[in-house]
Amino acid sequence: MGFWICHLPYFLHLTDKKLSVQFYFWQSAEVEETLKRIQSHKGVVGVIVVNSEGIPIKSTLDNPTTIQYTGLISGLTDKARSVVRDLDPTNDLTFLRVRSKKHEIMIAPDKEYMLIVVQNTSE
16 A cells, blocks of 8 residues: 655655655657647647556646546546447547537547647637
8 A cells, every 4th residue: 555746747656665766757859849739739728648557747737737637537538438348349449529618628548648638618
């Protein structure tokens, strides 16, 4: 049993028996450039990259907002993936878009990472 101390873009995993420090560095210029390009689009509020364990490893939002979006979106994505697979076991979820009056949330789940983009709804 352990707990996580999250401070983007790295975190500490503390357990009763040992302390393991896991650093997540996204130093790739290509990744950074892609995230900047997405963030620069008109209306984009924030971009979050989540690892396969549901830990946000990169975000342009503040920590509380990042944690809230990550937790809720991860659950929604898991449910949507389950629905897709229940309808066709050979299929998988590749993209999910949720639109509300204020925001549009675009989710691109993959095996190792999930990209979440939040943008203002254009009127």
